[in-house]
Amino acid sequence: MKEGWRIAAFAVVIAVLVMALAPYIWIVLTSFKTRLDALADTPVWLFTPTLDHYPEVFIGKGYLPLVWNSAIVAVSTTLLSLAVGAPAAYVFARHRFAGQEDLFFFFLTTRMAPPIAIVVPMFLLFTEIGITDHLIAVIIAHTSFTLSLVVWMMRGFFADIPREVDEAAQMDGLSRAGTFLRVLVPMAAPGLAASAILCFILSWNEFLYAFILVAFEGRTLTVGIPGLITPHGTLWGQVAAVAVVATLPIIAFTVLVQRHLVRGLTFGAVKG
Amino acid sequence: MGSAVLDRYVGVWFLTPALVLLLFILVGPFAFMVWTGFTDLSFALPNRDGNFVGFDNFRRLMRDPLFWDSFLLTVRFMVVAVAIELVLGFAIALLLFHQLERRRLVLTLLMVPMMLAPVAIGLIWKLLLQGDFGMMTYYLRKVGLLGDQQVLLSNPDLVMPAIVAIDVWQWTPFVVLVMLAGLMSLPREPFEAAVMDGARPAQILRDVTLPLLRPIIALVVLLRGIDAFKEFDKVFILTGGGPGTATELLSIYTYRMNFKDWDLGYGAACAFMVYFVVLILCAIFYKAVFWQEGRSRAKGRAGA
Amino acid sequence: MTVEFKDIRKAFADGTIALDRFNLAFDEGEFIVLLGPSGSGKTTACRILAGLEEPSGGSVWVGGRDITNLPPRHRRMSMVFQNYALYGHRSVYDNIAYPLKVRGAERSQIDGRVRETAAMLDISALLDKRPRQLSGGEAQRVAVARALVWQPEICLMDEPLSNLDALLRLQTRTELKRLHFELGTTFVFVTHDQEEAMTLGTRIAVLREGRLVQFDTPREIYRKPATRFVAEFIGRPAMNTIDGVIRDGQFRAGPLSVPAAGRPEGPVVMGARPEELAIADAQGPGAGLFTVDVVEQVEPDTLIFLKNGDTEIVVRALREAEELAPGAQVQVRFPEDGLHFFDPETGERIP
Numbered sequence: 001m002k003e004g005w006r007i008a009a010f011a012v013v014i015a016v017l018v019m020a021l022a023p024y025i026w027i028v029l030t031s032f033k034t035r036l037d038a039l040a041d042t043p044v045w046l047f048t049p050t051l052d053h054y055p056e057v058f059i060g061k062g063y064l065p066l067v068w069n070s071a072i073v074a075v076s077t078t079l080l081s082l083a084v085g086a087p088a089a090y091v092f093a094r095h096r097f098a099g100q101e102d103l104f105f106f107f108l109t110t111r112m113a114p115p116i117a118i119v120v121p122m123f124l125l126f127t128e129i130g131i132t133d134h135l136i137a138v139i140i141a142h143t144s145f146t147l148s149l150v151v152w153m154m155r156g157f158f159a160d161i162p163r164e165v166d167e168a169a170q171m172d173g174l175s176r177a178g179t180f181l182r183v184l185v186p187m188a189a190p191g192l193a194a195s196a197i198l199c200f201i202l203s204w205n206e207f208l209y210a211f212i213l214v215a216f217e218g219r220t221l222t223v224g225i226p227g228l229i230t231p232h233g234t235l236w237g238q239v240a241a242v243a244v245v246a247t248l249p250i251i252a253f254t255v256l257v258q259r260h261l262v263r264g265l266t267f268g269a270v271k272g
Numbered sequence: 273m274g275s276a277v278l279d280r281y282v283g284v285w286f287l288t289p290a291l292v293l294l295l296f297i298l299v300g301p302f303a304f305m306v307w308t309g310f311t312d313l314s315f316a317l318p319n320r321d322g323n324f325v326g327f328d329n330f331r332r333l334m335r336d337p338l339f340w341d342s343f344l345l346t347v348r349f350m351v352v353a354v355a356i357e358l359v360l361g362f363a364i365a366l367l368l369f370h371q372l373e374r375r376r377l378v379l380t381l382l383m384v385p386m387m388l389a390p391v392a393i394g395l396i397w398k399l400l401l402q403g404d405f406g407m408m409t410y411y412l413r414k415v416g417l418l419g420d421q422q423v424l425l426s427n428p429d430l431v432m433p434a435i436v437a438i439d440v441w442q443w444t445p446f447v448v449l450v451m452l453a454g455l456m457s458l459p460r461e462p463f464e465a466a467v468m469d470g471a472r473p474a475q476i477l478r479d480v481t482l483p484l485l486r487p488i489i490a491l492v493v494l495l496r497g498i499d500a501f502k503e504f505d506k507v508f509i510l511t512g513g514g515p516g517t518a519t520e521l522l523s524i525y526t527y528r529m530n531f532k533d534w535d536l537g538y539g540a541a542c543a544f545m546v547y548f549v550v551l552i553l554c555a556i557f558y559k560a561v562f563w564q565e566g567r568s569r570a571k572g573r574a575g576a
Numbered sequence: 577m578t579v580e581f582k583d584i585r586k587a588f589a590d591g592t593i594a595l596d597r598f599n600l601a602f603d604e605g606e607f608i609v610l611l612g613p614s615g616s617g618k619t620t621a622c623r624i625l626a627g628l629e630e631p632s633g634g635s636v637w638v639g640g641r642d643i644t645n646l647p648p649r650h651r652r653m654s655m656v657f658q659n660y661a662l663y664g665h666r667s668v669y670d671n672i673a674y675p676l677k678v679r680g681a682e683r684s685q686i687d688g689r690v691r692e693t694a695a696m697l698d699i700s701a702l703l704d705k706r707p708r709q710l711s712g713g714e715a716q717r718v719a720v721a722r723a724l725v726w727q728p729e730i731c732l733m734d735e736p737l738s739n740l741d742a743l744l745r746l747q748t749r750t751e752l753k754r755l756h757f758e759l760g761t762t763f764v765f766v767t768h769d770q771e772e773a774m775t776l777g778t779r780i781a782v783l784r785e786g787r788l789v790q791f792d793t794p795r796e797i798y799r800k801p802a803t804r805f806v807a808e809f810i811g812r813p814a815m816n817t818i819d820g821v822i823r824d825g826q827f828r829a830g831p832l833s834v835p836a837a838g839r840p841e842g843p844v845v846m847g848a849r850p851e852e853l854a855i856a857d858a859q860g861p862g863a864g865l866f867t868v869d870v871v872e873q874v875e876p877d878t879l880i881f882l883k884n885g886d887t888e889i890v891v892r893a894l895r896e897a898e899e900l901a902p903g904a905q906v907q908v909r910f911p912e913d914g915l916h917f918f919d920p921e922t923g924e925r926i927p
Contacts, residue, residue, distance in 0.1 A: 009371050013378055016364055020385050020445060026407050027396045043407040084293055087286035095283045105558050107290075110298050112554050114502040116523040117543035120530045121304035122297070144297040147290060176282040205389035207505045212531070222391045226509055229398070236399055243392045254387045258380050262453045265446065266491060270453050461661030464628050468732075469675035469722070470649040479674070483665040 024247075031240035038236045050237075057238040058245070063224055067245060070204055070221040073135055077142040077203040078196050084143075085150030086192065090180050092151065093158035094166065104155075111148035115208045118144065123212050133214050141209035146199040153198070153264050157191030158184060194260035197253045204250060221246045302547070308540035315534035322537075329541035339542065341517065342525040349432070349521060350500040353439040354493060360440065361447025361492075366477075368448065369455045379452070382445045390442075394509025397438050401425050425511055428518040435507055435519055439500065447492055454488035455481075487560065494557040498550055522546050577604045577639040577729065579625070579762070585633035586620050586786075594620035596786040598634070602779060604729075607756050607763045609777035613809070614768060616783040619734055622766045626732050627651050638730075649678075654723035655732040659739060660715045662707040668694075668718050669703040675726045693725040696755075713744045724755070730762045737772065749775060770810050774798070782806050800916075804923040807847050807916060813879060816889040817847045819920060827915075830885045832864040834910040836917070844926065845918040850879070850892035852914030855900075856907040863909040868900050882908060 030038050032049035058064045092104055122141060126132045131140075161184060169179040185192065207222045214223075221242065228239045254261070262270050309329055314320040333339055368375055385393070400408035403423035412418035424434040462484065466476045482489075504523035507513065513520035513528065520528070526546060530539035584598040595617040602608050610618040623629040625636060627648035635644040643651060654675065662671050669690060676686045694700045697717045707715060716736065723731050733752075737745045753776060756763050767773055773780045774794045781791045782802075790802035801807035807815045820829030821843050827836040834846070856863045866882035866889065880891045880900060891908060900906065917926040 006371075009367055010373075012367060013371055017378065017381055019441070020382055023396050023400055023408075023441070024384055024388065026400060027392075030399065039405045041405060041410075043410050084289045088290035091283045091286045097283070105554075107294070108558065109551065109554050110294055112498050112550055112557075113298060113302075114523065114543075114546045114550050116502070116504055116526045117305060117547040118298065118301050120536065120539060120543060121301035121308060124308075124536070125301060125304060140297050143293065147293060151290065175279040177279055177285075180282070180286075201387065205387075205391075207389065207391045207508075222389050225391050225395055229395070229509075239395060240399070243395050247388050247392050250387050250389070251384060254383050255380055258376075258383060261383065262449050266450055266495065270450055270457070270488060270491065459659075459661075461657045461659055462663060465655070465657060465661035465663070465722075466674075466678075467628065467648045468626060468653070468655040469678060470726075471674075471678040472649070475678050479678075480663065483663075486665075 027240045027243050030236055031244045033237055033240075035235070035237060038240075053235075053237040053241040054245075057228070057235075057241050061228075061238070063221075063242060065217070066219055066221045066224040069135060069218060070246075073138050073142065073210070073220055074200045074203040076135070076139045077146055078199040080139065080143050081146040081150045081199050082192065082196055085147045085195075086154050086185065087180065089151045089154030090158050090184060092155045094163070104151075107148040107151050111145050111152070113144065115145075115206075119209055119212045122209075126213060133216065133218055135214065135218050137213040138210045138218070138220065141213055142203040142206055146202055149198060149202065149264060150195050153195045153260070154188065154191060156263060157188045157195075160191075161187050191260070194257045194264065197257045198260070198264040201250050201253055201257075204246075305540045305543055305547075308536055309544050311537045311540075313536040313540075315536065317535075320537070325537065329538045332538060333541050333545065338517065338520075339525065339545075342520050342522050343545070345432070345520065346501060346503075346522040349436060349439075349503065350497055353436045353443075353500050354496045356436070356440050357444045357447045357496060358489070358493060361444045362451050362489075364444070364448045365451035365455060368452055379449065382448060384445075385442045386445045386449075388442075390505035391509055393438065393442055394506040397441075397506075398425070398510055401434065426515050428515050431511060431515065431518050435510065438506060438510070439503070442506070443496060443499075447496065450492050451485070451488065454485050458484050490560040491557070494553060494560060498553045498557070501549060501553065502546070578602065578637070579730065579764075580637040581621065581625070581634070582637065583634035584621070584624060584631045584636070586617070586624065586629065587632045593786055595624070595631070598783075598786065598788055600781055600788055600791060602762075602791075604762055605760050607753075607765065607776055607778045609773040609780045610764065610766045610783060611770060611773040611777075611780050611809075612768065612783035615785070617786040618766045618768075618783045621783070622732050622734055622764060625730075625764060626653055626655050628655075651730075652728050653730040653732055654726070654728040655734065656716075656719045656723045656736045658735040660707075660719040662710075662715055662718060662722075664707050666707075667703065668699070668705050668707070668710070671707065671718055672703075672721045672725050675722060679726060681726075689725050693721045696724075696758075697721045697751075712740055713748065716740060716748060720752075720755070724759065724761070728761065730764060733763065733765045735766055735768070737767070738769075745772075752776060771812070774810070782809065800925070801847075802925050804845055804847065804918040804925075807918070811849060813850050813890050813892070815847045815849050815916070816853070817845050817918070818887055818889070819843075819845055829887055832884060832887060834862050834864070834915070835912055836915065837912075839917065839926070843920050845920050845923075846910075847916035847918060848889075848910055848914055850890045852911060853889065853891040854909045854911070855880070855891060855893055856909040859907055860909065862912060863907045866906060866908050868902050868904045868906060870902060871900055882906070 029045070031053055032051070033044065033047055034050050037044045037047045058067070092100065119141070123132065126137045131137045165183060165187065166179050169183045170176070174182060205222065210220045211223045225239065225242055225246065228234065228242060257264070310324055310326060311322045312320045312325045312328070313322040368378065400406050401424045403409060403426070409418065409423065413420060418424065422430065424430050462480050463476060466480045471479060502523060503521055504527070507519050507521055507524055508527070511519045513524040522542070523546065526539060526542040529535050529542050578601055580601040581598055584595050585593075586595040587593045598617065598621060600621070610621055612618045620629060624631050627643075627646060631644065635642050637643065638651070663674065666674070672690045672693060673686050676689060681689070691700065694703055697720060699714065699717045699721060702710065702714055702718065707718070710718065719736070737748055740748060749772060752763070765776055777794055779791060779793055780797055782789045782797065784805055790797055790806050797806065797810055801810060804817060808817060818829045818832070820827055820832070822828075822836055822839050822841050825835065825837045825839070827834045827844065827846050829846070864884060866884045868880060869883045869888075870881040872879040872881070876894070878893050880893060882889050882891065889908065918924065919926055
């Protein structure tokens with residue numbers, strides 16, 4: 001009886017996993033399929049793989065710089081968010097001042113802001129100061145939501161460090177800024193790394209800001225994908241190849257931060 | 273001496289960059305959006321270069337049936353998708369809570385859909401749902417859920433359910449993850465007390481698990497609700513709002529007003545409405561989070 | 577209706593063995609205390625009896641029936657948890673009513689029982705409150721009420737007093753004793769506090785490292801500890817134990833020599849409770865010379881800590897030690913009939 005339940009539960013778990021993963025596996029398979037296999041009436045699961053699509057799209061169609069752009073944007077966004085966000089998080093974790101919670105809530109709303117509402121005025125403003133079509137425009141736009149992620153996550157990590165640590169450091173002769181840089185930041189390093197990876201993922205995956213704010217040379221990988229879809233004769237093998245390259249680093253990073261993922265995605269409200 | 277004074281106000285120095293940055297990248301654009309909403313700015317029509325028109329755009333918005341169709345579609349999408357994700361996610365979380373073997377691995381694999389770029393997800397499902405060679409189309413027809421000539425993404429009646437299903441596919445793992453974390457954070461004693469009090473599993477679920485999880489459930493509903501209300505990327509790639517306006521969610525509609533019609537004054541009014549709803553949801557979220565924190569403090573004291 | 581643990585073994589997933597060949601049997605109406613240091617398996621034994629934990633081996637019998645695989649709700653047992661485990665989202669009334677409700681009792685009957693039980697525990701005024709509004713002692717009473725309201729056959733208590741402050745703990749202890757006397761329900765009480773065990777239990781089961789060491793009335797356990805461990809665990813200050821040998825009808829340890837007639841020769845551990853020892857005026861049989869180390873006034877008694885070479889002992893005296901100063905040389909008399917002897921290898925009592 002008990003054993004029966006266990007097997008049934010396991011079967012359900014397997015079924016859920018198949019449903020969750022099959023679509024992704026399919027796109028990975030498609031990226032290695034010949035055009036004939038990809039367009040077959042009956043789904044082809046076993047086939048002779050071809051590696052042609054990758055060079056075709058990344059070299060032939062010049063998609064390689066897009067990977068580079070995505071990486072630059074994601075890394076810069078991450079560094080900017082950490083540099084600006086971590087000190088702010090420290091203040092929220094350690095200091096008490098009037099209106100603190102309201103200010104903190106303001107940081108939350110920035111993360112929630114609908115991109116479609118912000119992107120239009122941003123586009124107009126950036127056109128005005130002439131930074132559209134530069135990656136810097138996307139980096140700034142992305143920071144609008146990654147910054148609050150860093151503040152929210154890092155506040156939690158800093159708050160987890162006992163206040164006595166600060167006090168001990170100050171008794172040892174460090175200034176407050178020194179305490180933050182030399183004691184708290186190293187102690188919160190795992191949290192910093194988790195925040196960094198989540199920032200990277202969010203920025204790398206983002207579409208709308210990048211789509212509206214830059215064109216041509218500055219396109220990121222997510223922006224490049226729709227360009228491959230045409231009403232007729234979409235080369236699905238190439239599309240799939242780009243999709244795989246766009247998603248693989250994210251999956252690798254997900255494995256790295258899975259422990260902190262829940263915390264990051266729920267604004268620190270739930271510790272995973 | 274000087275550095276000591278600097279250090280004293282370290283809080284100010286640490287907070288200022290973040291505030292300035294946010295002012296520049298969010299408050300500025302937001303104010304600009306609100307202002308644009310009161311003008312007739314348009315890049316498509318002549319002589320409309322930002323003259324003040326008062327509430328004209330908002331009046332037009334209130335009378336625009338397309339806007340309201342889009343608004344209701346978005347609300348329906350949000351409610352249906354989040355409801356399904358919640359029920360399904362909770363069920364799977366309960367299952368995983370009791371299924372201990374290889375839970376870490378299962379969770380990691382389960383995270384894949386929610387971590388992929390929404391654009392990539394749109395693309396994956398566009399491929400799967402192609403009419404003549406889509407893998408999912410083939411199997412759906414095989415088991416009789418889809419007619420031989422029907423194509424999900426171009427059938428006005430089926431396209432919205434399909435998009436809900438894709439959203440469920442993408443975000444149910446998130447609900448599972450958060451609910452499972454919530455379940456694991458619950459104290460063990462109330463459950464054991466209920467067992468000793470003679471409660472059956474279904475009674476324990478109703479009388480102990482759900483009440484204790486209420487803050488987490490509120491959190492999930494609001495986070496997912498806000499995200500679903502803003503939905504853009506997937507639908508943009510999958511259908512672009514079509515066929516017709518069958519999937520024209522509010523974000524897509526706003527996009528069309530701004531970047532297809534270049535009617536920026538009116539578009540800003542639309543954008544403002546999206547922002548407004550999100551802000552309301554945010555405010556509820558804020559209350560819910562604080563309610564939860566108040567509860568856990570009380571919990572620490574009474575041990576309940 | 578007897579309760580019986582038969583050869584219970586419990587190994588946890590992490591490899592810890594909580595219970596090993598644990599056997600214990602007791603009767604209806606008793607107040608059984610499971611006593612032991614942390615890690616001794618006492619809580620595990622209680623949870624296995626409750627059905628919250630499944631034994632890895634052996635069986636549990638109640639009233640001649642094997643209940644090892646019976647779900648907790650069919651066992652007619654209730655439990656009071658260490659942190660009370662009240663349902664935070666329900667009123668005190670609903671907390672107490674819950675066991676009756678899930679067991680399908682009628683509304684009128686529920687109300688009667690809840691009010692009756694609340695009156696018995698003196699918490700009638702709290703019925704409309706929420707658990708978070710209660711003090712520790714009040715929450716404790718509500719937890720006890722919830723465990724007793726449906727008149728279970730056995731009431732299990734897992735360290736229920738350890739979250740209370742000292743004074744409240746004493747009061748609640750007395751109350752529990754009174755409840756047991758009035759209700760006649762079988763109580764199984766887990767604690768690491770030997771004083772609690774001595775005052776509450778009709779019988780005490782002393783556990784150590786997953787095994788039952790001794791099961792007897794508090795008096796017998798005090799007077800005839802089965803092992804050196806029990807001897808040192810029960811009673812404060814702990815029993816003095818001195819390693820030595822028996823030769824020529826004398827227990828010898830260093831310069832100390834105490835008559836121990838008729839005992840087998842060889843190495844042995846001698847034990848003597850602090851109150852059995854006495855400061856003697858002059859040298860005599862069964863006395864030894866010790867140096868006063870520290871004197872503690874624990875009114876109305878005086879504890880005198882003494883040394884002789886490596887041997888350290890404590891004497892509980894009434895008055896006469898007051899003028900003793902550290903460094904003073906005194907004679908301590910070991911009365912022959914107040915001595916315990918244990919095997920130095922196994923720790924077992926030598927009769």
